[in-house]
Amino acid sequence: xxxxxxxxxxxxxxxxxxxxxxxxxxxxxxxxxxxxxxxxxxxxxxxxxxxxxxxxxxxxxxxxxxxxxxxxxxxxxxxxxxxxxxxxxxxxxxxxxxxxxxxxxxxxxxxxxxxxxxxxxxxxxxxxxxxxxxxxxxxxxxxxxxxxxxxxxxxxxxxxxxxxxxxxxxxxxxxxxxxxxxxxxxxxxxxxxxxxxxxxxxxxxxxxxxxxxxxxxxxxxxxxxxxxxxxxxxxxxxxxxxxxxxxxxxxxxx
Numbered sequence: 001x002x003x004x005x006x007x008x009x010x011x012x013x014x015x016x017x018x019x020x021x022x023x024x025x026x027x028x029x030x031x032x033x034x035x036x037x038x039x040x041x042x043x044x045x046x047x048x049x050x051x052x053x054x055x056x057x058x059x060x061x062x063x064x065x066x067x068x069x070x071x072x073x074x075x076x077x078x079x080x081x082x083x084x085x086x087x088x089x090x091x092x093x094x095x096x097x098x099x100x101x102x103x104x105x106x107x108x109x110x111x112x113x114x115x116x117x118x119x120x121x122x123x124x125x126x127x128x129x130x131x132x133x134x135x136x137x138x139x140x141x142x143x144x145x146x147x148x149x150x151x152x153x154x155x156x157x158x159x160x161x162x163x164x165x166x167x168x169x170x171x172x173x174x175x176x177x178x179x180x181x182x183x184x185x186x187x188x189x190x191x192x193x194x195x196x197x198x199x200x201x202x203x204x205x206x207x208x209x210x211x212x213x214x215x216x217x218x219x220x221x222x223x224x225x226x227x228x229x230x231x232x233x234x235x236x237x238x239x240x241x242x243x244x245x246x247x248x249x250x251x252x253x254x
Contacts, residue, residue, distance in 0.1 A: 008214050011060075011222040013203070017041025019050040021226050026054040033057050034222060037074065038064045038085050044073060048113060051078040060132065066092055068099035068107060075100065076113045081132025083159055086139070090148035093135045097154025100133040105154065132156050134201060134220075138164035143185045150189075150196035157199040157220060160189055162209070177212045190217040 012030035014022050017040055026033050033054055035042045042050070042061070051059050060081040061074035071082050084096040098106035102124035112121045122130070134157035137146055143165070150158050165185060166176045176186065186202075193200035194217070201220030204210035210223045 007219055009199075009201075009220045010210075011220065011224075013205075013222045013225045014042070014050075015040035015225060015227045017043070017046045019046070019053050022050040022054040022059075025224070025226055026057050026059075028224060030057065030224060032060055032080075034060045034062055034083060035079075036062045037070075038062050044077075047074060047079070048077045052117065058132075060134070066096050066099075068095075071096065071099040072108050072111070075108065075127075075131065076111050078112075078114060080130065081134065081156075083134045083136060085136045085161065086142075086164075087135035087137065087149060088139060088141050089145050090152050093149045093152035093155050096135050097133045097152060100131050101128045101154060134159040134199075136161050136164075137189055139168040143188055146189050146192040147195070150192040150198045155198060157201045158189055158193050159220070160186065160200075160202040160218075162186075162203060173209075177209060186213070186216055 009031045011032050011034050012025040012028055013034045013036060014025050015036050022033065022035060035047060035050060037043065037047060040062075047061060055078060058080040059078065060083055061079040062083040062085065063070040063074055064085070066084050066087060071084065074082055082096075082100055087093050087096060099108060100106060102108045102110065105128050110124065114121050133155055135149060135155055136159045137143060137149065138161040142149065146158065149155065162173050162176055166173045169176065169185065179186070190200045199220050200218045202213045202218045203222045204213055205222065205225050205228060207223065210221050213221050
């Protein structure tokens with residue numbers, strides 16, 4: 001894994017739901033890779049297929065909702081961590097953390113899928129020590145309860161979803177990022193995480209947003225999204241190619 005030159009952990013984010021996309025993103029130098037099972041095209045089968053080929057970096061999965069079955073299944077497939085959306089309270093944060101860990105620390109059921117690939121399984125104690133549980137703060141209610149969420153036992157990271165949070169607050173992502181007023185939502189999350197000793201993370205999706213979030217104190221930021229990278233790089237190449245000089249009298253075909 002390529003180490004980050006700063007204390008900030010940078011994530012690549014895959015929406016496309018195919019193993020090839022996950023494998024390619026695992027090689028771009030990010031500190032971890034997130035496979036999106038909520039708004040992306042990853043389902044149970046594609047997660048199982050994609051994770052082994054991308055595991056040269058830690059792979060986390062954003063599950064579609066706070067479900068012990070979905071959290072356990074993503075971890076069984078080999079994910080090193082989960083991102084759980086729409087967590088609204090301390091109790092919901094605790095539930096996500098417990099679903100990520102085997103007893104006595106949690107309620108995860110035993111059933112790692114590595115055995116089906118002929119690979120060694122990780123024992124429960126080691127798995128509990130290694131797993132990462134991030135819970136998403138995306139609503140006004142969650143921001144109001146972020147002190148409790150950030151301090152919930154077993155929660156390693158509070159991860160902000162700026163798009164849903166902006167919608168919930170009746171604003172835009174641009175205005176949310178621009179808000180520097182006392183007690184603004186983004187800084188409130190960072191302050192709560194610092195007091196709790198929990199990582200503050202966020203989805204950026206662009207260099208400008210990443211710069212804003214890192215400047216506020218977020219130390220885990222998703223920057224490179226496969227759908228955006230393909231569209232942006234492809235558009236740039238096509239635009240550049242259209243400017244290439246074309247000879248007035250092209251040579252005859254051989």
